[in-house]
Amino acid sequence: MDLMYKSTRNADEKVTASEAILKGLAGKGGLFVPEEIPALNIDMDDLTRMTYQETAYAVMSRFLTDFTEEELKDCIAKAYDGKFDTKEIAPLTYTKDAWHLELFHGSTIAFKDMALSILPHLLITSARKNRVKNEIVILTATSGDTGKAALAGFADVPGTKIIVFYPKYGVSPIQEKQMVTQKGDNVFVVGIHGNFDQAQSGVKKMFSDPELAEVMDAAGYQFSSANSINIGRLVPQIVYYVYAYAKLYAKGEIKKGDPINAVVPTGNFGNILAAFYAKNMGIPIAKLICASNENKVLYDFFSTGTYDKNREFILTSSPSMDILISSNLERLIYRITGNDAAQNAALMRALSEEGRYTVTPEMKAQLADFYGNYATEDETAQHIRNLYEETGYVMDTHTAVAAAVYAKYRKETKDTDTKTVIASTASPFKFTRSVMDAIDKDKYRDMTDFGLVDELSRISNTPVPKAIEEIKNAKALHDTVCEADEMERVVKQFLKIE
Numbered sequence: 104m105d106l107m108y109k110s111t112r113n114a115d116e117k118v119t120a121s122e123a124i125l126k127g128l129a130g131k132g133g134l135f136v137p138e139e140i141p142a143l144n145i146d147m148d149d150l151t152r153m154t155y156q157e158t159a160y161a162v163m164s165r166f167l168t169d170f171t172e173e174e175l176k177d178c179i180a181k182a183y184d185g186k187f188d189t190k191e192i193a194p195l196t197y198t199k200d201a202w203h204l205e206l207f208h209g210s211t212i213a214f215k216d217m218a219l220s221i222l223p224h225l226l227i228t229s230a231r232k233n234r235v236k237n238e239i240v241i242l243t244a245t246s247g248d249t250g251k252a253a254l255a256g257f258a259d260v261p262g263t264k265i266i267v268f269y270p271k272y273g274v275s276p277i278q279e280k281q282m283v284t285q286k287g288d289n290v291f292v293v294g295i296h297g298n299f300d301q302a303q304s305g306v307k308k309m310f311s312d313p314e315l316a317e318v319m320d321a322a323g324y325q326f327s328s329a330n331s332i333n334i335g336r337l338v339p340q341i342v343y344y345v346y347a348y349a350k351l352y353a354k355g356e357i358k359k360g361d362p363i364n365a366v367v368p369t370g371n372f373g374n375i376l377a378a379f380y381a382k383n384m385g386i387p388i389a390k391l392i393c394a395s396n397e398n399k400v401l402y403d404f405f406s407t408g409t410y411d412k413n414r415e416f417i418l419t420s421s422p423s424m425d426i427l428i429s430s431n432l433e434r435l436i437y438r439i440t441g442n443d444a445a446q447n448a449a450l451m452r453a454l455s456e457e458g459r460y461t462v463t464p465e466m467k468a469q470l471a472d473f474y475g476n477y478a479t480e481d482e483t484a485q486h487i488r489n490l491y492e493e494t495g496y497v498m499d500t501h502t503a504v505a506a507a508v509y510a511k512y513r514k515e516t517k518d519t520d521t522k523t524v525i526a527s528t529a530s531p532f533k534f535t536r537s538v539m540d541a542i543d544k545d546k547y548r549d550m551t552d553f554g555l556v557d558e559l560s561r562i563s564n565t566p567v568p569k570a571i572e573e574i575k576n577a578k579a580l581h582d583t584v585c586e587a588d589e590m591e592r593v594v595k596q597f598l599k600i601e
């Protein structure tokens with residue numbers, strides 16, 4: 104029997120995995136969640152013998168049960184190939200007191216590649232399985248990294264178009280350059296005068312507009328989402344937590360069944376939710392350590408039980424985590440209501456109407472697996488500098504937020520024995536300015552961004568990643584900028600409808 108997916112806001116909406124991937128978002132703004140989290144049920148000794156691709160099949164086949172073995176293996180083979188600069192795909196590196204699970208070896212050197220290299224293939228396969236005739240239009244709001252990873256994943260994939268909206272003044276210069284230099288006949292990149300949350304709200308509005316859907320359908324198009332709300336993004340992210348656990352076991356770092364902690368630098372709550380799903384599949388993860396930057400909505404939520412987005416939006420040196428509405432948290436909220444779509448929908452209505460909601464004490468009690476904390480800008484920079492000085496390892500700003508929060512966790516809880524994995528979400532080369540500033544601001548102040556790239560390569564003894572080499576001399580191909588309330592007009596213009 105197939106594992107079905109239900110909407111977090113409507114108990115009657117139930118679809119297969121491939122339908123959930125195609126739709127992206129459920130009706131009424133709900134998210135699709137699997138009716139239950141399947142058990143992994145594979146002996147650890149067998150898991151350690153698996154490649155990344157084989158692990159991916161073991162995990163994903165349990166979630167995407169309406170895909171045939173051939174279909175899923177084909178998607179996996181096309182995704183996790185030579186685009187990654189290491190055969191391991193997600194290598195583990197030990198530094199000081201934790202294992203860094205490096206999720207940045209794909210084509211855009213950030214962790215979004217882990218899911219976005221496979222999503223286009225899952226989507227095309229889903230379209231074929233469901234006999235979709237329309238062309239699929241991917242609408243994406245990005246805080247920086249998703250945009251480029253989605254563009255790279257979908258560029259020139261037949262039967263698809265992709266439109267990416269990013270906050271014009273809310274991404275790093277290298278992130279922006281990566282996006283606006285994207286080639287492909289089916290890609291479109293737009294900067295908006297607004298922040299990420301406005302971009303995301305604009306996209307969500309278009310998704311849930313039935314009139315727009317009709318206009319699109321008449322023109323032979325339908326929307327789908329590459330944002331981390333798509334179950335096709337979430338499921339591939341579970342894989343590397345399973346893989347990391349098996350690798351630690353293979354290295355003799357842990358014995359069968361030993362717990363590990365996972366520290367995840369968090370924005371939209373997708374990556375850490377994947378770790379939570381891995382735990383629910385049977386991987387012994389003790390604490391899920393949720394690390395925020397100064398936009399610490401999640402820290403406040405875990406401490407008080409109140410989620411409140413009514414606050415100043417802060418631009419930090421970890422822009423991919425500058426988020427006040429962590430969309431994927433809804434999947435956890437739904438779960439702690441006891442899968443009560445009506446109760447969850449009421450909370451989400453409060454979030455959209457008043458900008459806040461409070462969970463009940465019974466719900467809050469179910470969050471004990473999570474530990475939340477945050478790092479200030481100074482703490483983040485300090486951790487980059489200290490780790491570099493102690494070990495020579497250079498981490499990016501997002502990973503540094505996680506490292507700083509992990510240090511707080513160790514100090515506060517005295518849990519210093521549990522082996523710990525830090526999700527290392529971006530290459531330092533993607534955020535060179537902030538990283539080099541953290542190491543020695545005075546020395547690097549006057550260097551250009553690309554000058555800093557070479558300097559970083561020298562001091563860290565790491566070659567400049569191909570992704571950066573490629574954009575050094577590339578031409579900007581996209582220069583569209585619009586207001587947050589003009590996004591729909593821009594989409595129609597690009598698709599030449601109306």
Ligand SMILES: *Cc1c(COP(=O)(O)O)cnc(C)c1O
Nearest residue numbers: 248370371372373374423501528
């Ligand atoms: C997207 C992103 C994050 C946040 O991940 P979520 O799944 O949104 O919580 C952290 N670090 C980097 C580098 C990212 O690109």
